[in-house]
Amino acid sequence: MSNHPISFDNTEIAFKALSHSELKKASRLFSLFNMEWLVSIGSSVTERLLHMGIPIHVLVKPIIYSHFCGGEDLTECTKLIRALATRNVGVLLNYGVEAKSSDAEYEFSVMQNMQAIELAGKEKNIKAVCIKLTGFGRLGLFEKLQQKQALTSAEEVELKSIHERFDRLCDAALVNQVALYIDAEESWIQDPIDEMTIERMRRVNKKTAIIFNTYQLYRNDKLKDLKADAAKAQSEGFILGAKLVRGAYVEKENEVAKAAGNVSPIHLNKAATDNDFNLALTFCLDHLDTISCCVASHNEHSCLLLTQLLQEKHIPFNHPHISVSQLYGMGDHITYNLSDSGINCTKYVPFGPVKEVIPYLIRRAQENGSVEGQMGREIKLLKKEINRRGI
Numbered sequence: 001m002s003n004h005p006i007s008f009d010n011t012e013i014a015f016k017a018l019s020h021s022e023l024k025k026a027s028r029l030f031s032l033f034n035m036e037w038l039v040s041i042g043s044s045v046t047e048r049l050l051h052m053g054i055p056i057h058v059l060v061k062p063i064i065y066s067h068f069c070g071g072e073d074l075t076e077c078t079k080l081i082r083a084l085a086t087r088n089v090g091v092l093l094n095y096g097v098e099a100k101s102s103d104a105e106y107e108f109s110v111m112q113n114m115q116a117i118e119l120a121g122k123e124k125n126i127k128a129v130c131i132k133l134t135g136f137g138r139l140g141l142f143e144k145l146q147q148k149q150a151l152t153s154a155e156e157v158e159l160k161s162i163h164e165r166f167d168r169l170c171d172a173a174l175v176n177q178v179a180l181y182i183d184a185e186e187s188w189i190q191d192p193i194d195e196m197t198i199e200r201m202r203r204v205n206k207k208t209a210i211i212f213n214t215y216q217l218y219r220n221d222k223l224k225d226l227k228a229d230a231a232k233a234q235s236e237g238f239i240l241g242a243k244l245v246r247g248a249y250v251e252k253e254n255e256v257a258k259a260a261g262n263v264s265p266i267h268l269n270k271a272a273t274d275n276d277f278n279l280a281l282t283f284c285l286d287h288l289d290t291i292s293c294c295v296a297s298h299n300e301h302s303c304l305l306l307t308q309l310l311q312e313k314h315i316p317f318n319h320p321h322i323s324v325s326q327l328y329g330m331g332d333h334i335t336y337n338l339s340d341s342g343i344n345c346t347k348y349v350p351f352g353p354v355k356e357v358i359p360y361l362i363r364r365a366q367e368n369g370s371v372e373g374q375m376g377r378e379i380k381l382l383k384k385e386i387n388r389r390g391i
């Protein structure tokens with residue numbers, strides 16, 4: 001347990017891993033993201049050039065890709081995985097290529113994830129592999145499942161393939177003793193993802209949490225679902241793996257609900273999301289015998305609340321059922337200060353060919369430009385460290 005009060009202002013700890021030139025580069029990059037007009041023009045120009053087959057990866061890789069991604073393949077990621085280990089920070093590996101649409105592509109995605117799981121069996125600093133189930137099957141099929149529509153016989157075959165792909169990865173995760181985190185997606189496909197994931201937890205999470213579902217607390221029904229799943233875990237005798245996030249698709253969710261004339265499943269305001277996130281966190285800490293929980297957030301208040309609750313409830317900071325995660329390239333002041341206090345911390349590290357990961361990078365740039373306050377805070381801390389070092 002930490003004996004000293006935790007502060008996210010300690011920039012010496014936060015940016016210890018960055019050389020002088022890396023620190024200056026990060027500061028310049030975030031200052032650029034802060035210019036919304038530049039991000040907006042840059043994103044559409046990048047997408048257009050990519051579409052035209054112009055080799056922009058030569059520019060993108062050293063400037064932005066290297067800041068947010070581990071490498072184009074697993075071999076290239078190894079250096080980062082080992083460097084983070086020296087700072088007591090684990091890795092959540094994510095094959096960052098977005099949804100595909102053919103059987104060959106789904107199989108390729110399974111293969112990439114399988115290799116990541118096998119690498120995790122050897123490189124113990126890889127704490128989990130993160131997957132999206134829509135990487136293994138057609139989006140339209142997930143929608144049909146959610147609406148409980150009858151499937152054609154061809155769709156039954158498709159569904160069987162999704163189950164089979166998911167099972168192969170779950171079995172490999174169990175054999176290699178690495179966690180498998182299932183990302184949460186849009187509300188209109190989330191029910192089948194939840195059902196498939198809980199089904200695997202029943203089978204795999206008997207002794208330890210291997211399979212983790214993701215709970216988006218910006219949804220007004222997810223705190224209730226978390227509690228219901230915890231009750232199932234308790235009565236059926238498995239460990240619930242729960243990754244807590246606020247949720248990535250606020251605008252899209254609200255627009256789709258509005259267009260369909262439905263009430264949005266998203267909380268009415270950010271305060272309500274924050275409230276449910278913090279209640280979910282408190283609930284998990286009160287049920288650590290049946291829940292293993294990953295707090296996936298860049299929100300300083302929630303991360304501080306975690307440390308306060310651990311102290312109040314006399315829970316060891318390094319309890320194996322608690323971890324905290326931030327995206328690689330962001331929130332270092334949280335990750336490294338929490339890791340320094342003894343909490344299990346990880347970075348979410350995407351890997352994959354530069355041109356395939358560009359949509360992920362564009363989202364990072366847009367998010368960092370538009371999240372009021374957060375980016376200003378990162379820039380301020382980077383500048384503070386530049387001044388402290390006198391460089």
Ligand SMILES: Cc1cc2nc3c(=O)[nH]c(=O)nc-3n(C[C@H](O)[C@H](O)[C@H](O)COP(=O)(O)OP(=O)(O)OC[C@H]3O[C@@H](n4cnc5c(N)ncnc54)[C@H](O)[C@@H]3O)c2cc1C
Pocket residue numbers: 182183184185214216218245246247248249250266267268269270271273296297298299325326327348371374
């Ligand atoms: C390791 C990791 C894994 C992740 N995995 C997933 C995943 O599987 N699925 C997923 O959807 N996201 C995922 N995310 C993204 C996450 O959901 C958030 O979008 C992101 O982390 C920002 O939220 P925050 O908790 O860091 O804090 P903050 O920056 O304090 O909160 C921003 C969030 O608050 C919510 N919000 C903002 N405005 C409103 C509003 N007006 N009304 C209601 N809510 C609002 C939104 O969720 C927004 O993203 C992941 C993030 C991390 C770090």
